Amino acid sequence: GYTLPGKIPTRAEKHDGSVPAPGWDPDYEWTGWVDQDELPYEYDPERGYIVTANQAVVDEDYPYTLTTDWGYGARSQRINDLIQSKIKDGGKISTDDMRQMQLDNSSAIAKLLVPELLKIDVDDPHVREAQKLLEGWDYTQDADS
Incomplete structure (x- = not known):
């Protein structure tokens, strides 16, 4: 499984945390924390694996700003393609395959x-x-x- 780790602050509506804010202005203070059960997660997907490589793990409807600087998804797509090339037709992934994927550049x-x-x-x-x-x-x- 996968879960987004961390203690993620919630913010006032006028500021999403993507740029510096005037720290002396209470309108920009954190308003609390995202509950653990509201953080993105995935468990035992039908495809049989989970890929995360700095790509967006939430869609635009997610109610909290986690970041405004997600990766484009090219790295996660590359990993997905490598996995798919190994498991097509019932193939298995070896530890050496995983090493090669980790070192793929x-x-x-x-x-x-x-x-x-x-x-x-x-x-x-x-x-x-x-x-x-x-x-x-x-x-x-x-x-x-």
């Missing part, structure tokens, strides 16, 4: 954006130099790349 966002960025005709030599760095990139993000 493929960027779906780069795979989407880089071809478009390379199509842009630029005159600035510095921008063109940066653009050339993207040519031939395999969209992996090694620590030393």
Whole structure:
């Protein structure tokens, strides 16, 4: 199962906590805490697994602001795709498969954006130099790349 951990503050309606607030103004004070049973959770889903990788775990109807800075979902989609590729046709996931997934550094966002960025005709030599760095990139993000 999954549950969002932590003690999450509730806030006055005029402020969601996404930017700094005037701390001296009581209108911006916390009004309480989100009850544990109201935090996002998932238990034993039919698909047989849970993926979380900084993507939104609530929809726009969720009554509390947890963050306004969720990941785009590309990483969680990549993990989901890797899992699906292993379990299709009744396949199993090994501990080595899980290790490889943890170490996977493929960027779906780069795979989407880089071809478009390379199509842009630029005159600035510095921008063109940066653009050339993207040519031939395999969209992996090694620590030393």
